[in-house]
Amino acid sequence: MSTVDGKWKTSLLVSGLITFIAAVHYMYMRDAHADGDSTTVFRYVDWILTVPLMCVEFYLILKAAGAQKSLMWKMILLSVIMLVTGYLGEAVYMGQAQIWGLISGIAYFVIVYEIWMGGAAKLAASAGGAVQSAHKTLCWFVLVGWAIYPIGYMAGTEGWYSGIFGGLDMDVIYNVGDAINKIGFGLVVYQLAVDSK
Ligand SMILES: *C/C=C(C)/C=C/C=C(C)/C=C/C1=C(C)CCCC1(C)C
Numbered sequence: 001m002s003t004v005d006g007k008w009k010t011s012l013l014v015s016g017l018i019t020f021i022a023a024v025h026y027m028y029m030r031d032a033h034a035d036g037d038s039t040t041v042f043r044y045v046d047w048i049l050t051v052p053l054m055c056v057e058f059y060l061i062l063k064a065a066g067a068q069k070s071l072m073w074k075m076i077l078l079s080v081i082m083l084v085t086g087y088l089g090e091a092v093y094m095g096q097a098q099i100w101g102l103i104s105g106i107a108y109f110v111i112v113y114e115i116w117m118g119g120a121a122k123l124a125a126s127a128g129g130a131v132q133s134a135h136k137t138l139c140w141f142v143l144v145g146w147a148i149y150p151i152g153y154m155a156g157t158e159g160w161y162s163g164i165f166g167g168l169d170m171d172v173i174y175n176v177g178d179a180i181n182k183i184g185f186g187l188v189v190y191q192l193a194v195d196s197k
Contacts, residue, residue, distance in 0.1 A: 008193035011060045015186035018050045018057075022182050039171060044087045046178075051083060052076045054185055055111075058120055061134060061192065065127035071119055075111060082107035086149075090157055097157035105150060115139050130196035137188045141181055148177035 001009045025046035029039040055075035059067050082104045089100025114120050116139050124135035154161040156170030 004193040005196075007064060008189075008196075011057060011189050012193055014053050014057055014060065015189045018053050018182050019186055021049050021053075022046055022178060026178075033171070040087075040091050043174060044083060044091075047083050048080065050182065051079045054181075055079050057185060057189060058115060058135070058138065061131060061138075061189070062120060062123045062127065065123045065131060067120070067123050071114075071123075075114065075120075078107050078111045078114070082111070086153060090153060094157065097153075098159040101150065101153055101157065101159070104153075108146065108150070112143055115142060130192055134188055134192035138185065141184050141188070145177065145181040145184060148173060148180070152177065 001012050004012060025042050028042045032039050032042060052075075055078075056072060058075060059069075059072035062071070085100045085107065086104040089097040089104065093100060115135075120135070121139075124132045127135075151165060151168070152170045152173035154165040155168035155173055
């Protein structure tokens with residue numbers, strides 16, 4: 001943080017928080033898994049903290065280009081809807097996992113729309129340069145990297161998809177998703193902070 005321009009310090013702090021919060025939860029998940037217990041609650045507590053922070057990263061990057069707080073709150077709200085409905089399908093109303101997964105997936109697509117084609121995309125285009133390219137890379141993380149999670153969900157719940165994904169290990173898929181996305185996001189933000197003064 002001390003080596004980058006002042007306007008990027010908060011973004012770097014948030015990146016560090018995201019990986020730190022995940023690291024702490026992975027300690028708990030390791031122990032739970034070793035005891036043969038479910039990791040679901042730890043996972044969702046982690047996500048409900050870290051995914052909104054990833055939404056904050058979009059806002060922080062675009063702030064200089066004129067992003068309003070309303071963009072941040074809209075993204076946070078969508079991410080919370082996505083995660084709460086996912087949790088309901090995965091851990092509470094397991095018999096209706098398909099419906100909850102669908103609602104969660106719709107919230108996910110609205111996030112994808114907002115950053116690729118909505119207000120956030122327009123701000124990124126007007127900012128240009130390093131901000132626009134960092135935004136673009138984060139957009140790819142959300143479109144491709146975040147798509148790993150619904151696969152994990154389909155591996156771990158019952159639905160029309162069970163014949164396709166049922167043999168996969170939900171925990172392993174979520175672990176891979178977390179490693180790619182949380183570390184990846186942090187590196188993109190770090191790169192931006194170092195490149196653009
Ligand atoms: C660091 C953690 C991250 C980036 C977690 C992201 C989680 C998702 C994008 C989860 C999405 C889900 C769906 C789109 C449908 C099925 C239920 C979820 C919650 C697994």
